Amino acid sequence: MSIDPRPIPRFVAEPPQEGLPYGRWAETLAKHFHDACTEVETDEPVGSTGPVTWFPERTMGERTYVPATASTSEGWELFGYVSYTREHEGAAAEDFEASADVTDETAEANPDWQIDLSDAELRPFRGDEGRRGMLTLVWGVSLVGGAVAASAELGPDTTDQCTIIEERFTLISLDAYTGDYLDVRLWGADGRELAAESLYEDE
Template sequence: MAPSERPIPQFAAEPPQEPLPYGRWADALGEHFARACAEIESDEEVGDLGPIAWFPDRSYAGRTYIPASSITANGFELFGYVSFTREHPGAEATGFEARADYTDDTAEANPDWKLDLRDEEIGTWRGPQGRVGQITLVWGDALVSNGALAIAELGPTTTDQCQLSEDRFTLISLDNYTGDLLTVRLWGRGGREIASESLYDDE
């Protein structure tokens, strides 16, 4: 096999290892997420945290990330993630961290959306000749029917993929590297692309 002309991280994160959180595990994660939401500073009346939708877990660099989203009674979306470490598979989760933010730009207010994406930088990656990119956690909802697989693309390179669980997915990918920006594509059960969106469409 010939050397790669584009040596960048591909499929660096572990695929989801557990079902979407439920029961006591969801309650424990929810406490961490609720505390992060309570620390948000805003002049707007965002409202209280509502039921939490959890997204597939992904692990990268020794830390597991479980994203979350919640719609408040005031119509805002609270979104973020809870992360933790385990010494080995099956060990107790420790070292919890949580991040949260909010937006009024929701899928409910945009019925034409096909994908509802959120993202957060979780690290950096340094390539040859001092080039630097961001390692980005992306989580989203498929808002069209028959979605099966979400993929992350950086320029011409597929960098990650995730099977949908209850129409939700989580990706971890290099982004903003050598002029290339991350795009998410949704593939259907029939093996064709049914939606795509750049993280930078609104910029």
């Protein structure tokens, strides 16, 4: 055994255990998401909210996160997540929390995009010698054909991966740590990299 020179959290979340939300469960989640959307503040009218698109759920610790997006009648996109806990596997969901934000940067307006990404900060991470980072929820849509998996890359380290379900994926990863920032990569069934994008590409 050798000492890890970079002790950071990797693969901290369980892989998706359920299919994409539907039926009454989707309606329950949508109510919490819509409530969070009503608190979003913008300088311009957002318009009415369209159907919610759900992404694979990921569980970290005792809390499960289900990301979501929804287009609006004014061309904006609402994005965020609903989270909850369960007392044990199979128990009813409880302790719901939801977060939402809005953007005018959409895949429809950017036909050159290969990945449509959204993200939300979850909680700070404190590393060795005063180093600080942020555990971040990242979700997206593959806009290239043939992608079967997505991975989170922080500098030299792969920190998470997710099987793509109906072109959608969800990752939880450390970000903004020791000068490294998160990249998302898409992979084909033959192991070839099909696309890559940084969360900070446009900043």
